[in-house]
Amino acid sequence: MSKxxxxxxxxxxxxxxxxxxxxxxxxxxxxxxxxxxEGVFAIKPSGVPYVDLRPxxxxxxxxxxxxxxxxxRPSSDTKTHALMYKHWEKIGGIxxxxxxYAVAWAQAQQDIPIFGTTHADxxxxxxxxxxxxxxxxxxxxxxxxxxxxIFDCFIDKGFSYEDVEMVLIGxxxxxxxxxxxxxxxxxxxxxxxxxxxAYLTLQINPNAPRLKDALIKKHYERKHGxxxxxxxx
Amino acid sequence: MSKxxxxxxxxxxxxxxxxxxxxxxxxxxxxxxxxxxEGVFAIKPSGVPYVDLRPxxxxxxxxxxxxxxxxxRPSSDTKTHALMYKHWEKIGGIxxxxxxYAVAWAQAQQDIPIFGTTHADxxxxxxxxxxxxxxxxxxxxxxxxxxxxIFDCFIDKGFSYEDVEMVLIGxxxxxxxxxxxxxxxxxxxxxxxxxxxAYLTLQINPNAPRLKDALIKKHYERKHGxxxxxxxx
Amino acid sequence: MSKxxxxxxxxxxxxxxxxxxxxxxxxxxxxxxxxxxEGVFAIKPSGVPYVDLRPxxxxxxxxxxxxxxxxxRPSSDTKTHALMYKHWEKIGGIxxxxxxYAVAWAQAQQDIPIFGTTHADxxxxxxxxxxxxxxxxxxxxxxxxxxxxIFDCFIDKGFSYEDVEMVLIGxxxxxxxxxxxxxxxxxxxxxxxxxxxAYLTLQINPNAPRLKDALIKKHYERKHGxxxxxxxx
Amino acid sequence: MSKxxxxxxxxxxxxxxxxxxxxxxxxxxxxxxxxxxEGVFAIKPSGVPYVDLRPxxxxxxxxxxxxxxxxxRPSSDTKTHALMYKHWEKIGGIxxxxxxYAVAWAQAQQDIPIFGTTHADxxxxxxxxxxxxxxxxxxxxxxxxxxxxIFDCFIDKGFSYEDVEMVLIGxxxxxxxxxxxxxxxxxxxxxxxxxxxAYLTLQINPNAPRLKDALIKKHYERKHGxxxxxxxx
Numbered sequence: 056m057s058k059x060x061x062x063x064x065x066x067x068x069x070x071x072x073x074x075x076x077x078x079x080x081x082x083x084x085x086x087x088x089x090x091x092x093e094g095v096f097a098i099k100p101s102g103v104p105y106v107d108l109r110p111x112x113x114x115x116x117x118x119x120x121x122x123x124x125x126x127x128r129p130s131s132d133t134k135t136h137a138l139m140y141k142h143w144e145k146i147g148g149i150x151x152x153x154x155x156y157a158v159a160w161a162q163a164q165q166d167i168p169i170f171g172t173t174h175a176d177x178x179x180x181x182x183x184x185x186x187x188x189x190x191x192x193x194x195x196x197x198x199x200x201x202x203x204x205i206f207d208c209f210i211d212k213g214f215s216y217e218d219v220e221m222v223l224i225g226x227x228x229x230x231x232x233x234x235x236x237x238x239x240x241x242x243x244x245x246x247x248x249x250x251x252x253a254y255l256t257l258q259i260n261p262n263a264p265r266l267k268d269a270l271i272k273k274h275y276e277r278k279h280g281x282x283x284x285x286x287x288x
Numbered sequence: 289m290s291k292x293x294x295x296x297x298x299x300x301x302x303x304x305x306x307x308x309x310x311x312x313x314x315x316x317x318x319x320x321x322x323x324x325x326e327g328v329f330a331i332k333p334s335g336v337p338y339v340d341l342r343p344x345x346x347x348x349x350x351x352x353x354x355x356x357x358x359x360x361r362p363s364s365d366t367k368t369h370a371l372m373y374k375h376w377e378k379i380g381g382i383x384x385x386x387x388x389y390a391v392a393w394a395q396a397q398q399d400i401p402i403f404g405t406t407h408a409d410x411x412x413x414x415x416x417x418x419x420x421x422x423x424x425x426x427x428x429x430x431x432x433x434x435x436x437x438i439f440d441c442f443i444d445k446g447f448s449y450e451d452v453e454m455v456l457i458g459x460x461x462x463x464x465x466x467x468x469x470x471x472x473x474x475x476x477x478x479x480x481x482x483x484x485x486a487y488l489t490l491q492i493n494p495n496a497p498r499l500k501d502a503l504i505k506k507h508y509e510r511k512h513g514x515x516x517x518x519x520x521x
Numbered sequence: 522m523s524k525x526x527x528x529x530x531x532x533x534x535x536x537x538x539x540x541x542x543x544x545x546x547x548x549x550x551x552x553x554x555x556x557x558x559e560g561v562f563a564i565k566p567s568g569v570p571y572v573d574l575r576p577x578x579x580x581x582x583x584x585x586x587x588x589x590x591x592x593x594r595p596s597s598d599t600k601t602h603a604l605m606y607k608h609w610e611k612i613g614g615i616x617x618x619x620x621x622y623a624v625a626w627a628q629a630q631q632d633i634p635i636f637g638t639t640h641a642d643x644x645x646x647x648x649x650x651x652x653x654x655x656x657x658x659x660x661x662x663x664x665x666x667x668x669x670x671i672f673d674c675f676i677d678k679g680f681s682y683e684d685v686e687m688v689l690i691g692x693x694x695x696x697x698x699x700x701x702x703x704x705x706x707x708x709x710x711x712x713x714x715x716x717x718x719a720y721l722t723l724q725i726n727p728n729a730p731r732l733k734d735a736l737i738k739k740h741y742e743r744k745h746g747x748x749x750x751x752x753x754x
Numbered sequence: 755m756s757k758x759x760x761x762x763x764x765x766x767x768x769x770x771x772x773x774x775x776x777x778x779x780x781x782x783x784x785x786x787x788x789x790x791x792e793g794v795f796a797i798k799p800s801g802v803p804y805v806d807l808r809p810x811x812x813x814x815x816x817x818x819x820x821x822x823x824x825x826x827r828p829s830s831d832t833k834t835h836a837l838m839y840k841h842w843e844k845i846g847g848i849x850x851x852x853x854x855y856a857v858a859w860a861q862a863q864q865d866i867p868i869f870g871t872t873h874a875d876x877x878x879x880x881x882x883x884x885x886x887x888x889x890x891x892x893x894x895x896x897x898x899x900x901x902x903x904i905f906d907c908f909i910d911k912g913f914s915y916e917d918v919e920m921v922l923i924g925x926x927x928x929x930x931x932x933x934x935x936x937x938x939x940x941x942x943x944x945x946x947x948x949x950x951x952a953y954l955t956l957q958i959n960p961n962a963p964r965l966k967d968a969l970i971k972k973h974y975e976r977k978h979g980x981x982x983x984x985x986x987x
Contacts, residue, residue: 080943082985083872102985131976131984153872155947159954162869163962170395172460173316173386190968197972226965227871244313248388254958255392259487263396266459269423273430277364285364286315286335403628405693406549406619477546481621488625492720496629499692502656506663510597518597519548519568636861638926639782639852710779714854721858725953729862732925735889739896743830751830752781752801 059097059124062090063113065148066097069236073152074105076244084152085130088236089140091147094118096140100127131198138202139232143216148236150243153228156250160184161223167249169266170256174249175274176285177220181265182246183212184223205230221246292330292357295323296346298381299330302469306385307338309477314338317385318363321469322373324380327351329373333360364431371435372465376449381469383476386461389483393417394456400482402499403489407482408507409518410453414498415479416445417456438463454479525563525590528556529579531614532563535702539618540571542710547571550618551596554702555606557613560584562606566593597664604668605698609682614702616709619694622716626650627689633715635732636722640715641740642751643686647731648712649678650689671696687712758796758823761789762812764847765796768935772851773804775943783851784829787935788839790846793817795839799826830897837901838931842915847935849942852927855949859883860922866948868965869955873948874973875984876919880964881945882911883922904929920945 057063066088073079073086082105087098097113114125118141120134130136136149160167160182167182169175185208192200205222209215220242221231231242256263278285290296299321306312306319315338320331330346347358351374353367363369369382393400393415400415402408418441425433438455442448453475454464464475489496511518523529532554539545539552548571553564563579580591584607586600596602602615626633626648633648635641651674658666671688675681686708687697697708722729744751756762765787772778772785781804786797796812813824817840819833829835835848859866859881866881868874884907891899904921908914919941920930930941955962977984 080947081940100986101983128983128986155951156954158870158872158951159958162951162955163959165959170459171391173391187966187969190966193968193972226869226969241314248313252388252391252395254954255389255487256395258491258957259392260396260398267420267423269426270420270459273426284334284361287333287361403692404624406624474547481546485621485624485628488622488720489628491724492625493629493631500653500656502659503653503692506659517567517594520566520594636925637857639857707780714779718854718857718861721855721953722861724957725858726862726864733886733889735892736886736925739892750800750827753799753827 057124059090059093059095059115060110062088062093062095062097062115063110065236066099066113067108067110069148069150069240070099070108071105072237072240073150073243076240078152078154078240078243078247079105084150085132085136086148086150086236086240087130087133087136087140088148089146091144095123096136098129098133098136100125101130103127132201134196134198135201135205135230138199139205139230142202142206143232145217145234146232146239147234148239149230149232150236150239151228151230152243152247154243154247154250156254157223157229157247158227159254160250161228162226164225167223167253169271170253170263171266172270172274173252175266175271176278177242177245177249178218179271179275180212180214180219182221182223182249183208183214183219184225187225201227290357292323292326292328292348293343295321295326295328295330295348296343298469299332299346300341300343302381302383302473303332303341304338305470305473306383306476309473311385311387311473311476311480312338317383318365318369319381319383319469319473320363320366320369320373321381322379324377328356329369331362331366331369333358334363336360365434367429367431368434368438368463371432372438372463375435375439376465378450378467379465379472380467381472382463382465383469383472384461384463385476385480387476387480387483389487390456390462390480391460392487393483394461395459397458400456400486402504403486403496404499405503405507406485408499408504409511410475410478410482411451412504412508413445413447413452415454415456415482416441416447416452417458420458434460523590525556525559525561525581526576528554528559528561528563528581529576531702532565532579533574533576535614535616535706536565536574537571538703538706539616539709542706544618544620544706544709544713545571550616551598551602552614552616552702552706553596553599553602553606554614555612557610561589562602564595564599564602566591567596569593598667600662600664601667601671601696604665605671605696608668608672609698611683611700612698612705613700614705615696615698616702616705617694617696618709618713620709620713620716622720623689623695623713624693625720626716627694628692630691633689633719635737636719636729637732638736638740639718641732641737642744643708643711643715644684645737645741646678646680646685648687648689648715649674649680649685650691653691667693756823758789758792758794758814759809761787761792761794761796761814762809764935765798765812766807766809768847768849768939769798769807770804771936771939772849772942775939777851777853777939777942777946778804783849784831784835785847785849785935785939786829786832786835786839787847788845790843794822795835797828797832797835799824800829802826831900833895833897834900834904834929837898838904838929841901841905842931844916844933845931845938846933847938848929848931849935849938850927850929851942851946853942853946853949855953856922856928856946857926858953859949860927861925863924866922866952868970869952869962870965871969871973872951874965874970875977876941876944876948877917878970878974879911879913879918881920881922881948882907882913882918883924886924900926 580595813828
C-alpha cells in the first residue's frame with residue numbers, strides 16, 4: 056500500500072472542493088498538497104474532469120519534478136507548484152483556478168485594491184497582479200518560470216508569502232496557497248469574492264477610496280497574530 | 289437542561305438561513321436572537337463554519353457582554369449586537385453578513401437610493417451608509433463603537449430603528465435587525481436584493497430618478513401601519 | 522367539493538414555478554389563472570411564502586373583485602389582475618414578479634430595446650415601460666389604476682396585448698400574461714432573460730443598434746402566425 | 755430496431771447537457787451529432803422542452819435536409835446544421851444556444867477579444883461575430899443562409915473551422931462545433947465563460963490589451979498539436 060495515501064486523499068479532497076465552490080468548470084484548475092517530511096507533493100493529474108477524478112489518480116512528485124508515484128501525467132502547471140514548494144518552505148498547499156472575477160482582474164492587468172474589511176480580514180495589501188512574462192521566458196521553461204514570475208512580483212512589491220497568500224498572474228489567473236491544501240482552496244474562494252466585490256465597488260463609485268490604515272490594521276489583527284480574537288483558540 | 293434551549297434554537301435556525309440564502313460563505317456573518325424577559329441574547333460562536341454549527345454551540349450573553357452560558361467564544365462582532373439590544377429595546381434579532389452587493393455599496397461609501405416599490409415595500413428611506421469610524425475609536429473598543437457608529441448614523445439622518453431596519457457600515461458591510469432573528473435575516477436578504485437592483489438601475493440609467501413620494505408612501509402603507517392590506521391579518 | 526379545483530391547481534402550479542425559475546424570493550410575486558366560462562379567476566393569497574402555499578389556499582374572485590371562494594385575503598395586486606381579465610378577453614393567465622433585471626429596467630424608466638432574435642422570437646416590439654402613475658391616482662384606487670396604467674401605455678404605444686405579452690410598470694416591476702397561467706410565467710422568465718441580455722449588450726456596446734426589421738419579422742414569423750414552423754404542430 | 759440508436763443517444767445526451775450547464779432555458783438551443791459513414795445527422799426536435807425530451811424523439815436527416823427517421827419536426831435551425839456538416843467534413847457535432855453573455859456580444863455585434871490564457875487554451879483568435887445577413891437572404895432560405903453566413907465570416911477572417919470551433923451570429927447567438935456532439939457542447943460552455951470574462955475585463959479596464967503573441971502561442975500549443983502536453987495521452 057502507498058505510503059502517500061493520506062497525502063493523496065488530502066489533495067483529492069481539496070481538488071473536489073473547486074467545482075463545489077463554483078471556481079472551476081470541466082478540467083480547469085488544480086490543487087496540490089505537500090508532505091514536508093518526505094519532500095514530496097501530490098497534485099491533480101492533467102486534464103481529468105473532476106467528476107472522474109479518484110484519489111488513486113493523484114500524482115506524487117518531488118520538488119525537482121520527478122514523479123515518485125502515479126501512472127498519470129501530472130497537471131501541466133506542476134513545475135509552478137514544485138518551485139513554489141521548494142522556495143516557500145512554510146506553505147502546505149497550492150491552488151490554481153480560472154475563477155471568473157479573479158481572471159477578469161488578471162486580464163485587466165490590475166492589482167485588486169483593498170476596499171473593505173472583508174479584504175483586510177485576509178491580508179493588509181492589494182492583491183498583486185504579476186505583469187506578463189518576457190517573451191524569451193515564455194518560450195523556455197514556461198511553467199517553471201511562472202513560479203519565478205510570482206517570486207519576482209513578491210520581491211518587487213516587498214511582500215512576504217506568509218502575509219499575502221494570493222496572486223494574479225497577468226492575463227492568466229489566480230494562484231493561492233496556505234498552510235494546507237484546504238486553506239489554499241479557501242483562499243481561492245475568498246479571492247474570487249474579493250475580486251467580485253472590488254469590481255462592483257468600482258462600478259458603483261469609480262473614485263471609491265482604499266480602506267484606511269486604521270481599519271486595515273484592526274481587521275487583520277482581529278484574525279491574525281498574538282492578539283487575535285476571531286475563531287476558537 | 290438549559291433554560292435557553294428555545295432561544296439557542298431560534299438563533300441556530302436563523303444563522304443556518306444565511307448560507308441557504310447565498311448571503312455568506314465559510315464562517316462569514318452572524319445572527320443573534322434576544323430574550324427580553326431574561327435580558328440575554330444568543331449569538332453564533334466565532335469562526336465556526338455553518339456546516340459544523342450545532343444549536344448547542346450557540347453562546348448566551350447579557351447586554352454587557354458577560355457570557356451567561358456556552359463554552360465557545362462568541363462572534364467577534366458580539367459587542368455590536370449587545371449595544372444594539374441595550375439601546376434599541378424593541379428589536380428581537382440582529383443579522384450581519386458580508387453579502388456581495390451590500391458590501392459593494394458599503395465599500396463605495398454610498399447610501400442605497402430608493403428607486404422602486406420593492407424598496408418602498410420595506411422602508412421609505414434610502415438605506416444609510418454610516419461613514420467610517422474615526423481612527424482613535426477603531427484602536428479602542430472597536431466592536432462596541434461599531435454599535436455607536438450605527439446610532440450616530442441614525443441620529444444624523446433622523447431615522448428611527450423601527451422605520452429603517454438596515455444599515456451599511458462604510459467599508460465593512462450590512463447589519464439588519466427586526467422583531468425576531470428570522471425577520472433580521474429576511475431583512476439581510478431583502479437588502480442584498482435592493483442593493484443589486486439599485487446597482488443595475490444606475491448601470492442602465494445613471495440619471496434614474498428616486499421613487500416619487502406618492503409611490504413611496506403608498507407602497508409602505510400597503511404593508512405597514514393601521515391601514516395596511518398586505519398579507520393575512 | 523369545490524368546482525374550482527382544477528383552476529386552483531393550475532394557479533398553484535404556475536405560482537410554484539416562480540421560485541424554481543429564480544424569479545421571486547419570499548412572498549414576492551403572484552400568478553393568476555382565469556376560467557372564462559365561469560367568469561372567475563384564481564390568485565395567490567397575499568403574503569404567503571411559496572414554501573407554505575397549498576392549492577386550497579388559492580382565492581377565487583370575479584372580475585369585479587368579489588371573493589367567490591376562499592378564506593384567505595387575495596394578493597394585494599388582485600385588482601390589477603381583475604381589470605386586465607375584464608378588458609383583455611383572450612388572456613388566460615397573468616404573472617407579476619420583482620425579478621431583478623426587469624425591475625432594474627423599470628426603475629431606470631426605460632423600454633427594453635429589441636437587440637436580438639431571442640427578443641424577436643417573442644415579440645416584434647421593444648418591451649414598454651409604463652411611466653409612473655399620477656399622484657392623485659396613486660392615492661385613490663391604486664391597484665385598479667395599475668391595470669388602467671397598463672392599458673394607457675398600450676394605447677399610447679399602439680400595441681395589442683396579443684402581440685406584446687409583457688410590460689414594465691415604471692419604478693415597480695413586470696407584469697406578463699398569456700393564453701394560460703403557465704404561459705404567463707414562461708413570459709416572466711423570458712422577459713427577465715431579455716432584460717439581462719439587453720443590459721449586458723449596452724454595457725459592451727452603448728451604441729448597439731436595434732435589430733433590423735427583416736430579422737424581427739423573420740424570427741417572429743418562425744414562431745407565430747400561419748406560416749410558423751417552430752415547434753410541433 | 756433503429757440503426758441510429760447510438761447516434762440518437764449521443765445527440766440526446768449532448769442536448770441534455772445544455773440545461774445542466776445553464777446554457778439554455780425552456781426549449782432554446784439545439785445540438786446535433788453526425789454519422790459520417792451513413793451520411794446522416796441526428797438533431798433535437800423543434801420546441802420540445804428538455805425536461806420532456808427522450809432519445810427516441812431525436813430526428814435523423816441527411817445533409818440535404820431529408821428526414822430519414824423520426825416522427826417529429828426537427829429543430830427550426832436544422833438547415834444550418836445540415837449545411838455545416840456538408841461543407842465542414844471533419845466536424846462530428848454542432849451546438850447552438852442562446853447563452854446570456856455570448857448573446858450579449860452577438861447583440862453588441864463585436865468579436866470577443868482574446869484577453870487571456872483561458873481563451874488561448876482553446877483558440878488563438880478572437881471569437882468572430884458574423885455581421886447580420888442581408889435582407890434579401892433573410893427573406894429567402896434563412897436557416898440555410900445562416901450556414902452560408904458562418905462560412906462567409908470564416909473566409910473573410912481567413913479562419914479554419916478546425917482552428918476556431920465557435921462563432922457568434924450577429925444579433926442572434928453562438929454556434930459551436932467539434933469532433934463530437936459532446937465537444938461541441940463543451941465549446942458552448944467555454945465560449946459562454948470566455949464571453950463573461952472578456953465582458954468583465956473591459957468593465958474593469960476599457961483599455962485592457964489583447965494577450966501577447968508569445969502567450970497565445972504557448973498556451974495553445976500546450977493543449978494542441980504534436981508537442982502538446984496537457985491531458986493524458
